[in-house]
Amino acid sequence: MKSKTIKANSTETIIKEIDKATSDGFKPTLAVVFSSIKRDWLSVINVLNKKEITVFGATTAGEFIDGDIEEGSIVIMLLDMNPSSFKLIFLETSTETTLEDAKKLGGIGKETFTNPAFIIATGGIFIDGEQIVDGIMQGFGEEVTIFGGMAGDDLIAEKPIVFTNNKNKDNALIALIIDEDKIDVRGIATCGWNAIGTTKTVTKSEGNIVYTIDDKPALDMLMKYLGVDVKQDNNTGIVAFHNSWYYPLQLERENGDTVIRATRFANSEDRSLICTGSVPQGAQIKFSLPPDFDAIETVVAECASIKDNEQQQADALIMFSCVSRHLSFGALMKEEIEQVQNVWNAPMVGFFTYGEYGKSKIGTNEFHNNACCVVALKEK
Incomplete structure (x- = not known):
């Protein structure tokens, strides 16, 4: 599986970069799009629609791509994942129906693949992330792979949005359901606080x-x-x-x-x-x-611990990092991102979140704050 990452601080530039990335015969089927709430991500979706590329998207509290941290930008990862290996689901939700809607998502995953993995993003301000995790596991009926993050809105704290090709909303849940029989999905949520x-x-x-x-x-x-x-x-x-x-x-x-x-x-x-x-x-x-430099060392070590061996690599990395880490670490945040990427030696895209979903080193699936959640994808 091939992946390419692109970034830009304007809609016009990102559209040119999409055209450039696909001009050499590369035919992506999936776009992971993380955008500042200030950018015109709807126009970007229109371009991706014309190219028949499925969109998994969220607004952010800051973006990063490979080793570069951005603010007010759009970052995209394009992947040529076999369409039979994934399914994109968008569900509207509310504070009253979060658990039931997440249960529905877990059931969809169970019906779609024998061994599904869920990469998720949630919008809104008052959605309870723990109900998202609990609901997916209840709907699926057993332990299952879940990783993701809460969308941001540049710290305005009013209306973080998740979006796909033809739908977008703040109080909503978006899921990229991946067939783990075809794509190796592994990750970890780690903190160091x-x-x-x-x-x-x-x-x-x-x-x-x-x-x-x-x-x-x-x-x-x-x-x-x-x-x-x-x-x-x-x-x-x-x-x-x-x-x-x-x-x-x-x-x-x-x-x-x-x-x-x-x-x-x-x-x-x-x-x-x-x-x-x-x-x-x-x-x-x-x-x-607030954490000190030791927290970065803890995160990097725990990210390395999920590899089967030192030589193991990935085709793509998606990272969900709490905005609090950026606020606390400042310039050191770039070092954490670079070191995590070097563990896997793969293209990376990510954003600063309002909360994270995933499994810690010794725990089960949880909703986290102030954590770094890394997901490595590798075609089998």
Whole structure:
């Protein structure tokens, strides 16, 4: 399977690059498109439609391609994957129907291939990522390969969008279902974020809203222990909590694994924290501090651990990296991306997300925040 990556900061240029990439006899069947919300990605889709190329797309909070980090651009990976090896599904959803819609997707995968893998992207701001993962697994009926990310909108936090050839929406789920009997799909979700302090208990929560920690208002606990503040407008209502990218919660799973939960919004009236994924009542948690350089080393080592041997390569890499990593690492983010790509020595496309889907080194499929999720594809 052959893959080519292209990028541009204007619609006109990206269209020229698509024509250039396909001028030598290369006939892609699939385009992975990650675009800034500011770019005219609809025009790009029209060009890909004319070439009869299936589109898996999402808006971003920043893009990267191979070793280059972009902002306000469009990045594309073109692949000549056999059309019989994949199926593209687009499902509209809502906060009320997320679980059932994800179950439907799991069932479609089971009906389509004996051994499917799901590469997914979700739009919207308030979709519970954990229900996406749980729903797919329930619909499929057993453990299955799931990797992906939540779309972004350049940190506006209003309307991240996922799109395919003739459909686009914020509250929606898009899935590239791949036949693992024909395409090797392997990946890992890894983080490297450091926990601090003692373990605490979520004493009241509902879904992705945490009301109290150790019987104290969750927002007050976070502000007290981490010394951070929340900008409040007249002390009423739900406010964006941008510092949450740096100070997420770490949920401790029974198997020893940890899952990160960013607290994207705070409610200044009831002093609750609104997370991007479910936080069960009774969960054991720790607070976190921004990562240091060791986090990059951890990510690179864990990405290398999924290879069968050092010589193993891939045809293509797709990377979903939380925007918090970019905000925290700054210029060092380029080094993480380059080192991960060098592990596999393959073309890479990716974007900075509002959340990630995948399996950690010791865990099961989870919805993550502040993680790096890498997917390697190799035709068998």
